[in-house]
Amino acid sequence: MGRCNGRCTLVGFCCLQLVAALERQIFDFLGYQWAPILANFLHIMAVILGIFGTIQYRSRYLMMYAVWLVLWVGWNAFIICFYLEVGRLSQDRDFIMTFNTSLHRSWWMENGPGCLVTPVLNSQLAPEDHHVITVSGCLLDYQYIEVLSSATQIFLAVREPLPSGPGSGWRGPHRTFLSPRGEQRAPRGAAHTETRQVEGWMLRGGRNHSLGGITPCR
Template sequence: MGKCNGRCALVVICGLQLVAALERQIFDFLGYQWAPILANFIHIMAVIMAIFGTIQYRSHHLIMYAVWLVLWVGWNSFIICFYLEVGHLSQDRDFLMTFNTSLHRSWWMENGPGCLVTPVLNSNLAPDDHHVITVSGCLLDYQYIEVLSSALQVFLSLFGFVYACYVSKVFLDDEDSFDFIGGFDSYGYQPPQKTSHLQLQPLYT
């Protein structure tokens, strides 16, 4: 029963991670943030692999998933520090999110709840083929929306890591207890019993 509960819980956690990652991937695509798009894609593949490994009793899939979650937590911790501009991190460094292919911007910057976008015409601050805008009235700034999204990923990853380690240990224990010659060790190998042969006698009436 414990193994079933662990497997079911891990599948549920992976399902929540998959939904959260797909939602995040959509908004990162809308904001042209190529580094998060690549990281999200790898994370989605890792979660799908974990679901497959949980259903098919593949412990090595879960171990790889647990290792990836460590890297995923580190990446999301960096995202949190980046948007909060901790230390020397600055949102003006476009190459960190877009590989220096375009100006960095979060989709939530202009489309956050309650945000009012006003274009600034005839501004000399914008590069070619770009424009300057002012955003006001947001109920929640885009930085905090991105931070909350990353914090949710960290929260789910911690539970996923714990359950992945637990379920993979159960799978490995089951593999160690199995005897490939005669089934399970508790039964052992029993040679086939010899059957006695009866001599048939004709019947006379």
């Protein structure tokens, strides 16, 4: 357990992020939310690179993953602001989530917990190929469900235990490192110091053994 303590924790958090991203991707597909679909796809690819970099000791992949987490937190913060209509953002006017290509809303708007959907027949407000509905009785409005989903993504990203160096383990006060094959290796300076001490001891021992307490002739 001591060898992969930090790496196993990082892989575990990456797996949680992957499951949460896949769950979110499914519901965004059902709601035709094209912008979140693209962002979720990029996030899934970044998480897979993070898992691969952690297991294969690739620091470059971990750096890319860390940079993406910053962008991912910013994107989820924007989604929270959008659904809470912070500033000039408005769900009735802006269709950013669908790239302004359709009037689709979040899937949770009609399928939230306890929601009762009633179609309004012969309504003059409905555009072509659309219909008007009324939603009532929801235990939790769809915008708050989207906010909770984004807040969960931010929590998983912020709590990510990024290691200081890929594949490094710590054992004892001498900081023994683990190579990618699991072999122990000491720091470079410690190895050279130990070798010099052994060589010095051998020279002193050899001198005493060769002299044997007899003063050499000049």
